[in-house]
Amino acid sequence: MDQSDRSDRLPTTEAAVTALHAIAAECGREIEVTHDIGADQTSRRSAAGFGVTADPDGSLPHEAYAEFGGVPRVSVRLYPDDDxxxxxxxxxxxxxxxxxxxxxxxxxxxxLAHVRARRFPPTASLVVPLPGDRTYKEHLSASFLTPWLSGRIR
Structure with a gap:
């Protein structure tokens, strides 16, 4: 499916924050969100001069950080660059x-998220499957397994 045809586009950080609040409500989770607005406040604009809030194109970059309550511990940092x-x-x-x-x-x-572990060589990865046969996977140390991660080993 072409990205431009997707109905779940989140064109702004604020739209993404609204989606995070909706997911928290759906899943019965508490959520705490902080916002950083302006080139002098966002983490990827550290080269902005003192008091410079707008990007060269005149826009105000908006970054947000959200923490969800409960287990698993989940946090999301939304950047102004659509990632x-x-x-x-x-x-x-x-x-x-x-x-x-x-x-x-x-x-x-x-x-749906699970830990894929192998005995030899000893490796483990947290795997998060998404609709459309897309999967995100991150390597993790077997000694780093929290109780929640340990309970999802396949």
């Missing part, structure tokens, strides 16, 4: 397209 970092039980998934964030969270909260 995100989602951390699940200490395992960070970097450079996720912002449009994939809702499906990713529904997979985690819905019990």
């Amino acid at each position: 995100a970092v989602i951390t699940v039980e200490g395992v960070a998934f970097h450079d996720l397209p912002r449009d994939d964030v809702p499906a990713f969270l529904r997979a985690v909260f819905g019990g």
Whole structure:
């Protein structure tokens, strides 16, 4: 499916934050969100001069950080560049397209995320399947397994 045909587009950070609140309500989770607005406040604009809030094109970059209550521990950092970092039980998934964030969270909260482990060589990965045969996978140390991760080993 072409990205431009997707009905779940999240064109702004604010739209993504609204989607996060909806997912928290669906899953019965508390959510706490903080916002950083302006080039002098966002983490990827550290080269902005003192007091410079707008990008060269005149726009105000908007970044948000959300933490979900409950287990698994999940946090989301939404960047103004249409990408995100989602951390699940200490395992960070970097450079996720912002449009994939809702499906990713529904997979985690819905019990689809699992740990794929091998005995030899000893390796483990947190696997998060999304609709459309898309999968995100991050390597993790077997000694790093939290109780939630240990309960999802396949």
